[in-house]
Each structure stands twice: as C-alpha cells, then as structure tokens.
Amino acid sequence: MDNQYNYYDQNNADYQYGxxxxxxxxNGEKPGKKMPKTLAVIGLALLFGVVSSVTFMTSNxxxxxxLGLNDSSRSSSDDSRTVNxxxxxxxxxxxxxxxxxxxxxEKVMPSxxxxxxxxxxxxxxxxxxxxxQKSESAGTGIIISQxxxxxxxxxxxxxxQGSDTLTVTFNDGTSLxxxxxxxxxxxxxxVIAVPLDSISDETMNSISVATLGDSTTLxxxxxxxxxxxxLGYGQSVTTGVISALNRSASETDGxxxxxxxxxxxxxIQTDAAINPGNSGGALVNAxxxxxxxxxxxxxxxxxxxxxxxxxxxxxxxxIQNLMNQExxxxxxxxxxxxxxxxxxxxxxxxxxxLNMPSGVYVSEVTSGGGADKAGMTRGCVITAINxxxxxxxxxxxxxxxxxxxxxxxxxxxxxxQPDGEYEENTxxxxxxxxx
Numbered sequence: 001m002d003n004q005y006n007y008y009d010q011n012n013a014d015y016q017y018g019x020x021x022x023x024x025x026x027n028g029e030k031p032g033k034k035m036p037k038t039l040a041v042i043g044l045a046l047l048f049g050v051v052s053s054v055t056f057m058t059s060n061x062x063x064x065x066x067l068g069l070n071d072s073s074r075s076s077s078d079d080s081r082t083v084n085x086x087x088x089x090x091x092x093x094x095x096x097x098x099x100x101x102x103x104x105x106e107k108v109m110p111s112x113x114x115x116x117x118x119x120x121x122x123x124x125x126x127x128x129x130x131x132x133q134k135s136e137s138a139g140t141g142i143i144i145s146q147x148x149x150x151x152x153x154x155x156x157x158x159x160x161q162g163s164d165t166l167t168v169t170f171n172d173g174t175s176l177x178x179x180x181x182x183x184x185x186x187x188x189x190x191v192i193a194v195p196l197d198s199i200s201d202e203t204m205n206s207i208s209v210a211t212l213g214d215s216t217t218l219x220x221x222x223x224x225x226x227x228x229x230x231l232g233y234g235q236s237v238t239t240g241v242i243s244a245l246n247r248s249a250s251e252t253d254g255x256x257x258x259x260x261x262x263x264x265x266x267x268i269q270t271d272a273a274i275n276p277g278n279s280g281g282a283l284v285n286a287x288x289x290x291x292x293x294x295x296x297x298x299x300x301x302x303x304x305x306x307x308x309x310x311x312x313x314x315x316x317x318x319i320q321n322l323m324n325q326e327x328x329x330x331x332x333x334x335x336x337x338x339x340x341x342x343x344x345x346x347x348x349x350x351x352x353x354l355n356m357p358s359g360v361y362v363s364e365v366t367s368g369g370g371a372d373k374a375g376m377t378r379g380c381v382i383t384a385i386n387x388x389x390x391x392x393x394x395x396x397x398x399x400x401x402x403x404x405x406x407x408x409x410x411x412x413x414x415x416x417q418p419d420g421e422y423e424e425n426t427x428x429x430x431x432x433x434x435x
Contacts, residue, residue, distance in 0.1 A: 099223065099239070101223075101225055101237070101239055101286075104225060104284065104286065104287075104288045105225070105227065105237050107288040108210065108225075108227060108282060108284055108288050108290075109171055109227065109235060110171045110206060110207050110208040111142060111143045111207065111208045111209060111210035111282075112140060112141070112142060112143075112171070112210075112227050112228070112235055112281060112282060113140070113141045113142075113143065113153060113168045113169060113170055113171075114138065114139075114140060114141075114168070114169040114229040114232075114234065114235065115138070115139040115140060115141050115153075115155055115159055115160070115166060115167070115168055115169075115178075115192075115229070115280065116136060116137075116138055116166070116167040116169070116175075116232075117136065117137045117138070117139065117159060117160060117161075117162070117163045117166060118134065118135075118136055118163065118164055118165045118166075118167070119134070119135050119136075119137075119162045119163055119164050137159075138229055138231075138232030138276075138277045139155060139156065139159030139160075139229065139277060139279050139280045139281075140155065140159075140227075140228035140229040140235075140277065140278060140279065140280040140281030140282075140294070141153040141154065141155040141159075141168065141192065141280050141281075142154050142155070142210050142280070142281070142282050142290060142293070143207060143208070143209050143210055144191075144209065144210055144212070144319065144323075145209060145323060146196070146209060148196075149195065149196055149197075150181075150193040150194065150195060150196060150327065151193065151194045151195075151196060151199065151207075152181065152191055152192075152193055152323050153168065153178070153191065153192050153193070153194070154189065154190070154191050154280075154293065154319055154322075155189075155190050155191075155192065155279075155280030155293075156188050156189065156190065156279045156280040156293065156295055157183045157184060157185050157187075157188045157189055157190045158188060158279065159190070159279050159280045160180060160183065160190050160192060161183075161185075161395075161398070162398065163180075164330075165177065166178040166179070166180070166192060168192070168194055170203055170206065170207050171206055171207055171235075172202070172203055172206040172207075174199075174200070174203045176194050176198050176199065177194070177198070178192045178193060178194045179192065179193055179327050179328060179329055180192050180193075180327070180328045180402075181193050181322055181323060181325050181326075181327055181328070182321070182322030182323075182325035182328075182387065182388050183322065183388055183389075184318055184322065184388065184389045185389050185390065185391045185395055186358075186389050186391065187265050187310065187314075187315050187318055188295055188310065189293065189310065189315050189318055189319060189322070190322065191319060191322040191323050191325075193327050210282065210290050211288065211289050211290065212289065212290050212312055212316065213284075213285055213287070213289030213290055213291045213312065214289075214291075214313055215268065215291045215292060215311035215312050215313040215314065216311075216313050218242055218245060218268065218285075218291060218311075219242065220241075220242050220243065220244060220245060221241055221242060222241060222242050222285065222286070223239065223240075223241060223242075223285065223286045224239070224240050224241055224242050224268075224270045224272050224283055224284075224285065224291075225237060225238070225239050225272065225283070225284045225285075225286075226238045226239075226240070226270065226272040226273065226274055226278060226281065226282070226283050226294055226307070226309075227281055227282050227284065228274075228277060228278035228279070228280070228281025228282070228294055229277045229278065229281065230273075230275045230276075230277045230278050231275055231276060231277045232276075232277045233277070238272045238273040238274070239272055240270050240271035240272030240273070240305070241270065241271060241272075242268060242269075242270055243269040243270050243271050243305075243306070244268075244269040245266070245268060245269070246266040246267075247266065247267045247268070247269045247308060248266065248267065249267055249295075249296060249308050265310045265311060265314045265315060266311070266314070267295065267308040267309060267310060267311070268283065268291070268292045268308065268309045268310075268311055269306060269307070269308055270283060270292075270307050270308075270309060271305035271306070271307070272307060273305070273307065274294050274295075274296070274307030274308070274309075278294045278307075279294060279295060279296065280293060280294065281293070281294045282294070283309040290312055291309075291311070291312055292309030292310055292311055292312055293309055293310045293312065293315070294307070294308075294309045295308050295309055295310050296308050321387065322387075322388075325386070325387060325388070326386075328402040329402065330401050330402055331401065331402060331403065331404045333401075334434075335404045335405065336400060336401060336403065336404060336405070336434065337370075337400065337403050337404055337405035337406065337407055337431025337432060337433060337434075338369070338370075338400065338405075338431060338432055338433075338434055339369070339370055339371050339382075339400070339409075339411070339429055339431065340365065340366040340368075340369020340370045340371040340372060340429075340432055341360075341362050341364065341365055341366060341369070341371045341376070341382075342362075342363050342364035342366070343360040343361055343362050343363055343364075343382070343393060343396075344360070344361050344363060344393060345359075345360060345361070345391075345392030345393045345394070346358055346359055346360070346361050346381060346392070355420070355421075355422075356381065356422075357381050357383055357414045357422055358383070358391045358392070359381045359382050359383035359384075359390055359391060359392070359414065360381065360382040360383075360390060360392065360393050360396050361379075361381050362376065362377075362378055362379065362380050362381070362382065362413075363378060364378060365377060365378055369432055370429040370430045370431055370432050371427075371429055373429075373430070374411075374427045374428060374429045374430075375427065376411075376413065376427060376429070377415075379415075379416050380413045380414060380415050380416070381413065381414040381422070382396060382411055382412070382413050383412050383413065383414055383424075384411070384412035385399045385400075385409050385410070385411055385412075386399075386409050386410055387410075387412075400431075403431055404431070405431050405432055405433035405434075406430065406431065406433075407430070407431050408428055408429065408430045408431070409428070409429055409431065410426055410427070410428055410429075411426065411427050411428075411429055412424065412425075412426055413425055413426070413427060
C-alpha cells in the first residue's frame with residue numbers, strides 16, 4: 001500500500017511522496033539540500049524557546065542568590081518582611097498564644113461566694129390597694145477576712161441594698177444567712193458577715209480568704225480574669241485584658257431617667273465578660289490576686305465587651321472601715337426609732353448645678369425630737385449615719401431599720417455657709433419612738 005504521508009529522511013536527504021522517490025538535484029538543478037520554509041519556521045521557534053528558557057532560569061538564579069528574592073528556604077514563621085528595601089518592616093508571626101487560667105481559678109474560687117438578696121416591696125394594685133411582693137436578686141462576694149466571730153465578705157452596695165434577708169452560698173454548695181456590717185453607696189461597696197459558729201468544719205476547710213493585689217500598678221493590656229455568679233446560675237469564669245484605667249461610668253435611673261454615676265472611684269475597664277450576677281465578684285490578675293471588684297457592664301446596641309470593676313487599692317481603707325463597724329441586725333418595725341425630721345433626697349441636678357452634697361435635705365425639724373435636741377436645723381444635709389454613707393431618703397430609712405428607739409446614732413451633716421459652701425459636722429442623735 002502506498003505511503004499517504006510526507007516526511008523528511010535525514011539520512012538520505014530525499015523527499016518521499018506517494019512512494020515515489022525524487023532527488024533534490026533533479027531536472028538540472030544545482031545539487032545540494034534545501035530545507036522547506038515550514039521546517040525552517042519550526043526550527044527557529046524551537047531555538048527561540050530554548051534561548052528564552054535559559055534566560056529565564058538564569059534570571060531566577062541571579063535573583064535568588066544575589067538579590068535574595070523568592071527564597072524558598074524561608075519558613076512561614078519569619079519574624080519580618082522587608083518592604084521597599086530596608087526602609088520599613090512588617091512584623092509577622094504564625095504562632096498562636098493560648099492561656100490556661102485553670103490553676104489561677106482553682107486558687108481563687110474557694111474565696112468567691114454567691115449572694116442572694118430577698119426583699120419585700122410594697123406594690124400598688126390597679127384598685128389603689130397596696131400589697132407586698134417578694135423579689136429575689138443575685139450577686140457575688142469575695143471572702144476578705146476572718147475575725148474571732150465572723151467571716152467577712154466584700155461585695156457591691158447595690159447587691160445588698162433593700163434586702164430583708166441575705167443568703168451566702170459557699171464553694172461547697174452550703175448556704176447560710178448573712179448580716180450587713182457596713183455599706184457605702186458613693187463607692188458602691190459593702191461588707192457583710194457570716195457568723196463563724198454557723199459554718200461547719202467541712203465548709204471552713206473548703207473555703208479560703210482572697211489575696212488582695214495592688215491595682216495602682218496595673219497596665220493596659222495585661223490579663224484579667226472575672227469570676228462571679230453570672231446570671232445567678234453559679235460561679236463562672238471569663239477572661240480578657242485590662243482595656244483601660246481611670247474610667248468613669250454612668251447608668252440611667254429607671255424612675256427619673258437621669259444619668260447617675262455608678263461609683264466615685266475611677267474604674268478599671270475590661271473586656272472580660274461581666275454580666276448581671278457578676279456584681280461584687282473578683283477581677284483577678286495572672287497571679288490570682290484580686291485587683292478589682294466587678295461592678296457593672298455598659299450595655300447598648302452598639303456596645304460589646306465593656307465591663308467595669310472598682311480598683312481594690314482605691315477602696316481598701318474604706319473596706320477596712322466597714323469591716324470594723326458593728327454588725328447590723330434589723331429591729332422589729334414597731335420598735336424602730338426615728339430621727340425627728342422631715343426631709344427629701346437632694347435631686348441630682350441640684351447636686352451638680354448648685355454644688356449641694358448628695359444626701360437628705362432637712363426641710364423641717366420636729367420640735368422636741370432627737371434632731372431638735374441635738375441642735376440640727378432646717379437646711380442641713382444628712383450624708384451618713386454611723387459611718388455609712390446615705391445618698392438619699394431611701395438609703396437613710398433603710399439604715400434606720402437597724403436601730404431601735406432609745407439608740408444613739410452619729411449623723412454626718414453638711415451645714416450651709418453664708419458663702420454658699422457647706423461645712424461638715426457630726427451630731428449625736430438619740431432616736432425617739434414612732435408616734
């Protein structure tokens with residue numbers, strides 16, 4: 001069968017076509033070999049490709065060895081990459097930092113307690129009648145000391161405010177009643193006490209006293225661990241960092257709609273989650289030392305990861321003072337004493353605009369009453385009773401529940417001066433019975 005393809009025989013330099021052989025020098029042409037144009041183009045293309053490949057490979061070698069480009073030996077964890085020569089560098093790392101705080105939590109948790117506040121409120125119904133309604137709220141406390149007769153726990157003032165009964169639950173699940181030692185509404189701090197004779201040996205062996213740190217040495221960015229009774233479900237742990245220092249935070253009064261400052265202390269801001277129930281709990285550092293008392297969380301549709309704690313060093317002297325106060329127990333309502341005044345809470349706008357101190361403004365002194373006999377006059381402002389700060393009439397009435405008629409209390413009063421300023425003084429008032 002005849003060959004149907006053309007090909008070039010390099011050995012004989014002859015063209016083959018249809019099985020018939022033709023010599024290149026036939027028909028009187030000059031003998032010699034002549035390459036077709038198609039094969040010449042293919043040959044030139046091959047030659048160009050080889051030259052281009054060699055040139056490309058040479059440039060890669062020069063770039064890698066001389067200029068340091070495309071260094072395949074560089075690992076993915078290089079610390080820096082040069083940009084525009086040596087003018088700048090970008091720090092990079094592929095390492096991942098993980099923190100295990102379980103050992104810190106194990107150390108601190110025995111000193112953290114849950115606090116349940118049971119209160120009774122008078123509620124007016126639709127028909128104008130008044131009925132009593134029980135309410136329950138949850139918070140956290142930190143065991144800070146132990147006296148000969150009591151276990152002392154610090155918490156927020158708003159955690160124990162308005163309480164009829166306080167219940168403390170320890171790390172082992174034991175729940176016991178507690179009494180108030182003292183409280184300060186300005187700094188939102190309170191100290192409560194559990195009698196030692198009510199605590200079993202087993203529970204005493206399972207709890208510990210917290211170690212207090214130094215909040216004045218804190219640095220922004222250092223680790224922070226929040227421990228508390230979040231949402232009233234029991235103790236839980238959240239972690240974060242110190243986001244900022246010396247912050248001021250405010251919340252809105254639900255009744256008046258006015259902005260009120262949470263605490264006179266400059267607060268620690270952290271992104272460790274602080275939720276309802278965490279109030280009064282511990283903010284600790286990496287060494288397990290208490291650096292703050294968790295107080296509140298700034299909430300809003302656009303706010304995330306902003307919580308506050310009271311710096312422990314700012315209130316250590318106050319806590320010491322509250323610890324040394326006499327433990328308070330409520331007196332039966334018909335036995336409670338009264339000061340002998342008519343008063344009202346100093347409105348926030350008056351306090352801010354007129355430079356009036358926060359407390360109870362005395363609008364009238366009852367003739368023959370304890371205040372009258374002690375020399376109190378109309379216009380003064382009561383700011384504390386027996387060392388416990390009162391920021392309004394509700395706070396004063398709550399404190400008077402612990403004193404019977406015939407008891408003598410020391411009132412801190414601010415007396416107005418002709419120049420518009422106020423001068424602080426203390427008066428001893430013997431309470432009288434209710435009429």
